[in-house]
Amino acid sequence: MANTGLGTALRHWRDRVSPQAAGLPAGSRRRAAGLRREELAQLAGISADYVIRLEQGRATSPSAQVVEALARALRLTHDERTHLFRLAGLAPPGPGTVPRHITPGVHRMLDRLAGTPVAVFDAAWNQLLANPLYTALMGEWHGSDLNGVRRNFLSPDSRVRDTPGSRDALQAALVADLRRTAGRYPEDRDLRALITDLRRLSTRFAELWDSGAVGHHESARKTIDHPDVGTLTLDCDVLSVAGSDLRLMVYTAEPGSEEADRLALLDVLGTQSLGVEEHPRRS
Template identity: 35%
Template sequence: MTSRGEGLGAAIRAWRERLPPAAAGFSAGYRRRAVGLRREELADLAGVSVEYLVRLEQGRSTAPSPQVAAALARALQLTTAERDHLYRLANLLPPPTDVISDQIPPGLRRVVSRLADAAVAVFAADWQMVWWNRQWAGAIGDPASLPPESRNFARNTFPVGPPAGSGPGSATPTSHQQPADPPARSGPRTTTPTSHQQPADPPARSGPRTTTPTSHQRPTDPPAGSEPRTTTSASHRWDAPAMSSWPVVYDNVDITAASIVSDLRRATGRFPREERLTTLISDLIEGNEQFAALWAAGAVGAHRSDGKVIHHPELGPIAVDCDVLTDGETELKVVILTAAPGSEDESKLRLATMLPDAEPASRADAALR
């Protein structure tokens, strides 16, 4: 049972007394003694009777209709979080949010910009990358060299036909194609484009990438070591997706893939009318058999964590833990890569920041400064 001061009536009264009359279009007047809005004023704004509003505030009525709850939220000028709280206090389901946000709230922005010891990226509710730091660019490769449409982790995990920017005849590995070891690098390493470099054309994907073309380089023939991938075990996969400039081995790729799908299904409950999300899911169902099978299973959940090994071309293998934190209001996902404290992997992760791939900071990182 809700205690006095915590229920629906107490919340409505607190919000009413908080709202300045001028903000609602009323004159304060010289003889006004009420703090905030009068009950008569709120009732007029919300289109309900004063008597009903009194019953709500006194707790004698606790089940307003969704229409009344919406009218009160508008009249009281509540934030999205406050509106949802009002609905829950009234035992109603909060109305769904229509649009996925790519904007990072100021508080979250301050937090991620201070995680200097970790490789961090922020993704929207549909796994569209919206921000990354220098450490991420150094450890994984700078996503600034990719067009925005290629920075979606779900599309990257479940490729549909040739990936964005691929040339004729280039192969896209599926989640069932796994080699025992990452392929040997062939030839000297080239420089990853920085935030001020734009590649003339996206590189052709023919098997695993061993080099990343700069803005002045055009791939000609597939590099040596780009043979078709072969299956080894269900729990390990060498994966060199468009969002990574070099191979990444997941501890359990099947669990990661299933987590991404269940997280997208959860997002459809929060954003049921978001065209960008529905288009993404439709494309993946029609174009990727693994995604379609996982989607048909109907699981709902969130991607929380996994482990992986980054096969960095300069530093060698780096074992990292990948943890995913979700902002409750925007559904933004903060993906954090860290290594065991005091380990060689931690030293490598720090060194990655000082390599050319992390210099200068990506456009997304610089935007926070």
């Protein structure tokens, strides 16, 4: 049976999000102020054909991951996101699962920090959203590498310059932080699967996990070797969003410094020669 309620809601929410609000160019000859289906698909990381089938009621069982991505792309409130899950025939994530909802306020914050590299992570260090300058600075990740803990242990190729000591300290802090998250969200199956995989695939992770340390990942000063603009030493601050356990990772340079000039250059080059999408991307 066609799920017309889901399709009607998606069309309504799509129509109220302007391309400018989503970080997209408005273009010309638009028949409506809202997002096109192709633009919603791009923001949510799914195919335009699938968006069409959802709106027409021909796709009736979207996964929880797709619903979550649509909620982020449409900038839904908490109540609207809950309603979207129910329209899709899914139970909204419960209090025992890691929150992955990005509030409209956090979206607006990223809009206002367009000239600053910013990414949003959940409490399990899954990258949910990154603005174009963050992607240009740190590179673009896909699939399981969007999880920062997995990437640090299993995909060590990074633009951040590490010493053995700084890498060991970062890994210890990430494991301790992940253990704290696991205690807060014991019902999260994805989190349990992540920990199981990392213990199986990384001896270093397993040793740190078995040590029983609990803590949190803190801010630091990082040196980044960028292939196009050279070396940048930046302050990396991790800010917590009250009530949601989201983390904002923000990179900043000292005003007037050489790093500030290189970051400004990257802001110009980022969406041109570096192949970065011209909108905040889902992670």
